[in-house]
Amino acid sequence: MTTQLADQSNYAQAEINLQLDAEEKIKLMRDMIRIRRFEEVSLKYYNADKMGGFLHLYIGQESIAVGTISLCGENDHIITAYRDHGHALAVGMGMNECMAELFGKATGCSKGKGGSMHFFAPDKNYWGGHGIVAGQTPLGIGLAYGIKYKGLTGSSLCFLGDGAVNQGAFHESLNLAELWDLPVIYIIENNGYSMGTSQKRSSAFKGSLAQRGEAYGIAWESAKGHDIYEVRAKTKAALDRAHQENRPTILELATYRYQGHSVADANAKKYRTPEEIVHHKENFDPLNVWKNQLMQEGVLSEESYRQIDSEAKSEARQAAEFAEQSPYPEIGEITDDVYFEVDKDTEAGNQGRHFFHD
């Protein structure tokens, strides 16, 4: 069962990976560990009723956000769905602002207005965090359009799930992406399920979901998502296509979520077998795979791993303390951030009535 772990990555020799120095490799390790520990702590506080709504955990999928985003430069932008904590931390958002958002506090990244599904950091090229399945995909090509329109060399990394590929908005966006040569990279994080529905029960497809791109003439690839080297190698090709040719790519990465669809998923262990979950944890856990890889390369020791891990744990615990101690927004702030013109008290914002409750 552990042969997978023992194998060296086939993609260690990819040029983009040969360029990594030891420090950068350890940063990838740290980034993944931080996401996992952040989410474990958030789960604890969710279960203690410190948060409301949904909590969709990314645990098991960390290599995808960390691997892809590690290649992003100044003009590469990121957008995803509601399972958005991993991407948020990977782009460099702080644990404090993210945890405080989960707690609904004024110090949260969205001032407590968006919650778990709606993290944003435009200053880090991170455009959310979107609750409507596939609703982010037209926005994703919009970012690509903006980049191209402004004459920049960049791309839009538009993440979506295996269930989101069945929305009309996604298909319309595919046509536009190819028709108008937009530098977008759709990254389908295929964890096998949309809520309790397996890929087979929800999608008509030939070989893979990414292959649907063929109908539009879009370059596509299906690959494994648990090995960061592989994720980076595949992403690099797509980025080159975006940067050099302004052309879209669909990249489908196989992955697995360990937890339920959300913490409220009452059937999390019914639509899949416990053996299936264990199988993924034991053989394809992105943290273990990377840890093993780095230990074999002699870049990481058990001791340094533990050090990174304990730092991540205490960072997450401190973030929870920060969140607990932060204030909630004031009631009067409910109607802030609705209109730019009103917030900024401009002439337009003072013309006519904008709000109607009394």
Next chain:
Amino acid sequence: MTLYRHALNRALDEELANDDNVVIIGEEVAEYDGAYKVTEGLWKKWGDKRVVDAPISEAGFIGMGIGASMLGVRPVMELMFFSFAYVAFDQMINNAACVRYMSGGLINCPIVVRGPANGGTNVGATHSHTPENLFANMPGLKVVVPSTARDAYGLMKSAIRDNDPVYFMENTLLYGDPAAASELPEEEFTLPIGSAEVKRSGTDVSLIAHGRSVLVALEAAKQLKEEKGVDAEVVDLRSIRPLDEETILNSVVKTNRAVLVDENKPFCGVSAQIAATIQQEAFDDLDAPVLRVTSIDAPAIYSPPLEKEQIPNVGRVVEKVMQLG
């Protein structure tokens, strides 16, 4: 006592039995038993043909249901959240609401689209819409918003038997709420769509509400009686369109005061229509302006304690009634 969710389940089960044309379609309605367990057990009992899991393609499968209804199938479509109707808006308005009219009455759409439409569960702006006013704005559509298990049961059965599109808006907070549970008789019954009900009679002020706001109004009425000596009547609209204006006006004529409790946003919310009706039809009976308690006018905030304040709550209703003087 039967919970709101179980009352709906019973209505669906009975209508599946009563009419072979009834089919339930939606995301996770079959094998998963429904995201909110409204369809629990139905797939096991009725099988793949009658209870169908749909992929995440609301425009596609809701539109498909509308098309099938034109041919006499009676689809009961679940939206996991009524907020996802916005993905299927074109189908639900341009097709379901207009095809009868545009065909000069040749085609009708006996479809039910149902699902929870409410705030108060901290799921953020995209998942907390209350679109009853939007859909009721469109002639051709019927909109039903029950507040109790009994109403949900009786109205769901009528909705399924109705030959026009009925958009049936439930509430995730009511599904398991004992305050919304009802005693249901053994034998089947239906309730007519378009009849309001006085849920509590009183003499001093009419609280007019629909959906979960009815429970808020009832709680407020209790508090008003106990703490302020104000005897409030509570009118439950139950159906937004058709609207039972008679019951509304009878109440206002009796109490001479009205406070409308409405989880909609205020602008063109359901209560705006009610207020227009009252001032037009009962102007001489009013001792005070018609006041409203609506959601605070912004997209739904996530922050749990703030969202409690954003949607109508007992404190805000009591305060508004006391403002009447």
